Amino acid sequence: MIKNPDNLVIQQTSGNYYVPSVIRETLVQLCNKAGVEYRGTHVFRHTHAVLLLESGASLKYVAARLGHEKITTTADYLHITEKIEKDELDKFAAHVLE
Known part of the structure; x- marks a missing residue:
């Protein structure tokens, strides 16, 4: 994994940014799977x-x-x-x- 110079916590393995909607949609799916309410990032x-x-x-x-x-x-x-x-x-x- 390439380290992003901005020290991002959530980044692609290439070190690039994720589009915010991708992070949000992934978290919504994970929350649904866990049975907890999605409350935003x-x-x-x-x-x-x-x-x-x-x-x-x-x-x-x-x-x-x-x-x-x-x-x-x-x-x-x-x-x-x-x-x-x-x-x-x-x-x-x-x-x-x-």
Whole structure:
């Protein structure tokens, strides 16, 4: 496989771009096969942001990575997962019990 200079995640083995409709149609087929609702390709961006937060990345870093000028944009973009909730409560408990 040839690496695309743009570091694309989804690319042809030749390194060329896929037409967006090909990606969308393939994802729709995969979602149908898996029995889940297709929610568009933008959900990958949201998932990436949430996984970054779950891994401990700061909101400021996630905002910069997503290209948001304000962290409030990023904060509105995300939701609190069970892991984030547990991690934050563990931090609070550790602080209180010091």
